[in-house]
Amino acid sequence: MVTDTEWKAIIENNPSYDDQFRYAVKTTKIFCRPSCPSRPPKRENITVYYDFTEPEKDGFRPCKRCQPNGKPVDDTLWVEEIDTIVQEQYAENLTLKELAYLAHGSESHLRHVFKKVTQKTPSQRLLDIRLTAAKKALLSSDKTISQIAREVGLPNVSYFIKKFKEVYGQSPKQYQLKHHENRHSTTLSKLIE
Known part of the structure; x- marks a missing residue:
């Protein structure tokens, strides 16, 4: 639990606390000095460390901006x-x-x-991840194409269909139908045997 004093030091970017503690953000897995000029995260996502070696041991990475270890981040x-x-x-x-x-x-x-x-680019990587997630959703659910597009962060359905087709060579609906038919045929084959 972040104390009011710690929280105040963080939101005010107070450098006088830099020698006292570091704070880590659960949602980004980054840790910072209290004086870090980055926008403060939500209070409930913060863990405070008085041992400066602990954040990295807990899986947090140093902030590129404030360099809490005193050296540039690779x-x-x-x-x-x-x-x-x-x-x-x-x-x-x-x-x-x-x-x-x-x-x-x-x-x-x-x-x-x-x-x-x-x-x-970061946007190309983001699109790759979204399309991979969409592909999994198309295989594992009967949701509509627009529902899946929204769930993976691509609310513009036309754009989603266009990009999916560029990557996988068929529309999301074609992909979904093809794989549902294959799954259905395999199930019938097993029942017949």
Whole structure:
């Protein structure tokens, strides 16, 4: 539980607490100094550490912006952090601006570093994850195409259909029908045997 004093230090970006504690954000898996200029997260998502080695032991990564370990964050590590955010929050309206906020960096630097490390832009990676999630949903449910599109973060159904067809060579409906027919045929074959 974050105390009122700790919370005040975080929301005011108070550097006088930098030698006292670090705070980690559960939703982004990043930890920061109290003086970090990034927008403060929700209070309920924060864990405070007085032992500066503990956040990393608990699986949190240092913030690229405030460098809580006193050294620059490796680009590869930062890209892993960004990718984790994209994988966990793909269904949300995840703009480059929001992603930069969550990853504690600037939009242009994030785009440049991500592409340099992965050979893809953050938006291309996000689309890949969304289409993979849609493919799984098409196989495992009887939801409509528009329901699935919304659930994976692509509320523009025409755009979703276009991108799905570009990647998988058929429309989402064709894909769903084909795989449901195959599953039905396999079930009938087993019953006949």
